[in-house]
Amino acid sequence: MKKLFLPIFIFVFSFAEAAEKKEVLIGIEVENAVYSRIAKENIVFIPDIRNISRIREWTLSIKDEDKKTVKTFSGKRKIPSKIYWNVLTADRQPAADGTYTYDFAIIVSDKEKFFVNGGKIIIDSTPPFASVSLSDPIYFINAAKQDGIFIFLSCGDEYKIDYQKCFLEIKNSKNKAVKTFSFEDSIPEFIIWNLEDDEGQLLSDGNYLLTFNVADAAGNNSFAETELILADAPVEESGLKENLQQTIYFESGKADLSAKSIQTIQYIADILKENSKNKAVITGHIGFTAAEKKVKKLSENRAKAVYNLLTAAGIDSGRIAWQDLGAKRHIATAGSAKGKNSASADAQNSRAEITILKIQD
Numbered sequence: 413m414k415k416l417f418l419p420i421f422i423f424v425f426s427f428a429e430a431a432e433k434k435e436v437l438i439g440i441e442v443e444n445a446v447y448s449r450i451a452k453e454n455i456v457f458i459p460d461i462r463n464i465s466r467i468r469e470w471t472l473s474i475k476d477e478d479k480k481t482v483k484t485f486s487g488k489r490k491i492p493s494k495i496y497w498n499v500l501t502a503d504r505q506p507a508a509d510g511t512y513t514y515d516f517a518i519i520v521s522d523k524e525k526f527f528v529n530g531g532k533i534i535i536d537s538t539p540p541f542a543s544v545s546l547s548d549p550i551y552f553i554n555a556a557k558q559d560g561i562f563i564f565l566s567c568g569d570e571y572k573i574d575y576q577k578c579f580l581e582i583k584n585s586k587n588k589a590v591k592t593f594s595f596e597d598s599i600p601e602f603i604i605w606n607l608e609d610d611e612g613q614l615l616s617d618g619n620y621l622l623t624f625n626v627a628d629a630a631g632n633n634s635f636a637e638t639e640l641i642l643a644d645a646p647v648e649e650s651g652l653k654e655n656l657q658q659t660i661y662f663e664s665g666k667a668d669l670s671a672k673s674i675q676t677i678q679y680i681a682d683i684l685k686e687n688s689k690n691k692a693v694i695t696g697h698i699g700f701t702a703a704e705k706k707v708k709k710l711s712e713n714r715a716k717a718v719y720n721l722l723t724a725a726g727i728d729s730g731r732i733a734w735q736d737l738g739a740k741r742h743i744a745t746a747g748s749a750k751g752k753n754s755a756s757a758d759a760q761n762s763r764a765e766i767t768i769l770k771i772q773d
Contacts, residue, residue: 699758
């Protein structure tokens with residue numbers, strides 16, 4: 413994590429008698445003043461004392477948003493060059509996310525006491541919000557209309573996004589990055605992508621994964637993903653000559669369709685309407701966590717949810733079949749490059765897949 417360096421130098425108030433007042437300058441600097449537990453570092457305070465030859469005692473107090481002291485450091489005679497806070501409270505509990513302030517006090521004698529109202533520390537261990545979606549999750553690159561695809565981006569954080577660490581990466585079916593968008597001072601609401609890779613070459617047909625990576629100032633990261641199908645299949649009155657597949661993702665333990673999923677299924681319905689001889693197969697899947705396995709008929713209900721929406725959109729039920737595959741076909745496992753961790757893997761596996769079948773010659 414990049415450390416933030418916030419110097420605070422303040423001419424302090426002395427309570428000594430006027431004849432004994434000295435021109436004293438004390439301050440305290442804070443490294444990593446925006447902190448995340450992911451970094452597993454200490455918050456470091458660096459005192460800076462000038463024109464004081466000796467002290468009796470010193471105190472550093474850290475307070476939460478309610479002005480309650482959560483941690484105190486103190487000592488006699490010698491002030492350490494650095495004071496390390498392991499982000500635990502006085503009762504050894506992790507300090508909650510939020511904004512903290514700190515006070516630094518020095519006592520030289522009964523008549524000489526100095527005090528600094530320090531700056532702020534932000535403890536932020538919550539990953540930022542990230543979302544990515546497409547105007548056309550299935551796009552025919554041989555269509556007459558070639559105005560590109562709209563990629564819609566959204567992100568947010570309680571404190572601050574580190575825009576320069578955010579990026580949008582597009583990978584092909586071989587997991588090779590073909591296009592990367594980076595950012596400077598902000599994230600646009602949408603990008604119009606002309607379907608060219610980083611070399612300026614038009615992409616070929618296939619499946620692509622878009623991953624929007626978002627980082628905040630504390631070093632927390634999150635990502636959102638969506639799939640794109642580029643199809644160069646010849647479209648004739650007889651129908652599509654190549655299979656088309658689209659994945660619909662569900663929340664863990666649920667079979668409810670999101671607004672984004674409903675939009676994607678509508679695109680599938682439109683393609684089926686335009687190609688009346690093609691049929692489709694829907695398969696329902698579940699992940700491997702307890703939240704997935706404890707819900708009865710979850711994969712069946714996921715497949716049926718897609719099936720019911722397609723028939724409601726006007727697709728003849730005789731053209732659609734559904735199959736319950738349960739946990740038989742996982743596409744990600746915890747620790748794999750695609751799964752990353754249990755939650756990420758389960759999010760990949762909690763799905764239904766729609767395949768529009770090619771017509772036979």
